């Protein structure tokens with residue numbers, strides 16, 4: 669089993685939802701945490717939540733849409749911790765609209781955040797991991813990259829793109845002892861989905877996704893889960 673204690677994880681979109689639960693679950697394992705987000709106050713409040721664990725933390729204001737932000741974010745994490753063992757590409761946005769009402773501006777925003785963001789982080793972090801001789805990258809895709817829903821063409825397009833990019837990246841990185849985990853959750857109870865149409869208790873919760881990711885990262889380095897689909901057992905309509 670892989671020991672996580674003392675590792676360094678960089679989690680994008682780590683101040684809320686699934687990202688914050690991943691940060692807490694890794695912190696509980698003794699992993700030092702760097703989180704990113706666009707809002708300083710939300711990041712500060714997330715860092716306060718992590719204060720209960722005996723680890724080092726840092727928060728970086730960083731917009732996935734901004735390549736310079738991402739370069740300085742990775743440089744800051746390296747200055748702070750010297751290494752990056754785990755990158756979780758979690759930050760993402762979902763904006764739904766019927767296809768004929770989907771503007772290029774909306775498509776651009778989603779592509780910048782959900783595709784260029786992870787692309788830029790992997791371009792910055794992979795060379796660091798290659799030099800270290802090891803690393804783990806978790807890419808948060810979606811069931812929307814497996815079965816598209818109506819009114820979600822832009823979001824689905826970004827998640828299909830991320831899955832394809834991640835799969836190809838994974839094949840190039842394996843020889844460098846870098847594992848790439850591609851995660852496809854179905855609906856998870858977070859702000860991203862707005863008012864849920866399902867009974868909240870019957871849905872997957874963000875801490876369930878975090879539990880799956882921690883268990884996968886703990887696998888012996890010789891093995892990894894290439895991709896998975898995480899479903900609610902019996903989601904009940906409201």
Ligand SMILES: NC(=O)C1=CN([C@@H]2O[C@H](COP(=O)(O)OP(=O)(O)OC[C@H]3O[C@@H](n4cnc5c(N)ncnc54)[C@H](O)[C@@H]3O)[C@@H](O)[C@H]2O)C=CC1
Pocket residue numbers: 680681682683684685686687704705706730731732733758759760761762781808809810811852853854855856857858859860861874
């Ligand atoms: N909630 C759900 O049902 C599902 C969510 N996902 C994916 O999980 C990931 C996390 O989403 P949730 O925790 O559900 O939502 P959330 O809205 O709670 O978290 C998204 C995080 O990404 C950050 N973010 C958004 N745009 C950003 C940008 N331009 N730069 C930096 N950070 C940015 C937000 O500030 C927030 O912290 C997303 O990639 C989402 O697509 C995948 C499948 C299902």
Ligand SMILES: CC(=O)C(C)=O
Pocket residue numbers: 762809810811812853854855856860861
């Ligand atoms: C929000 C999302 O990615 C779903 C429901 O697959």
